[in-house]
Amino acid sequence: MTGSDETRPFRLVYVPGVMPDKWVRVWNERYPDVPLTLTQVPAAAAAERLLGGDADAGLVRLPVDRAVFSAIPLYTEQTVVVVPKDHLVTAVDEVSPEDLADDIVLHPLDDVLDWEALPGRPAFERPATTADAVELVAAGIGVLIVPLSLARLHHRKDLTHRPLTDAPESRVALAWPEEATTDQVEDFIGIVRGRTANSTRGRARPAAQDQPRRTEKQGARRKPTAAGQSGTGRRGSGSGNGGTAKGGSKRGRPRRRS
Incomplete structure (x- = not known):
């Protein structure tokens, strides 16, 4: 992710009735260095704000124009x-x-x-x-x-x-311009989908990059053990009597049980 993405606020619009608080809270905990600006807009104005570049993503009511927007349905309201x-x-x-x-x-x-x-x-x-x-x-x-x-x-x-039964229902979705799928948008997608910090894209990557280093350290700790096992094998092969004694002991136990 570029430095400009890390410093630029993530701009989220939402329509009346939608409560984005839980997702905003997770964002602030997970990405404290990236401010999230939250703006409520009329339902009919959300698409225009997104296409005009005034916001990066929006919590909107479906339908949206799928020719220009990507959308992830979140829930259906009663x-x-x-x-x-x-x-x-x-x-x-x-x-x-x-x-x-x-x-x-x-x-x-x-x-x-x-x-x-x-x-x-x-x-x-x-x-x-x-x-x-x-x-x-x-x-x-x-x-x-x-x-x-x-x-x-x-x-x-x-x-x-x-x-009210037998009535149309309203579906709420996360939507963004398909041609403007930024790393910040991917990060917010991860939040609304309930991904953990280590499984989301973007700023969660450094944690993933630390994993190979931990693996290398674990490999370094395993080397003495591997060497010890190899040394033990050499000692066993170099001492024929020792190997025979161990083998004889193992073979003698069944005869004693009989």
């Missing part, structure tokens, strides 16, 4: 419906799209779910953001369907959520 606490669906453990037939289902412009047909009744206009839609739900104007992480991100005491 889809929930956000409702006021006094809504009828709070009486059940999970909700079906049919249960929302009489509800106004808000559809914000930054929705991350891929709907063929949104359940319920449409609102007169689409809220600009998920945060705006949550405010409308709190005002009793409708309900909102989002990935679980976004329901938690916009949690309010007067709202709750229930799992």
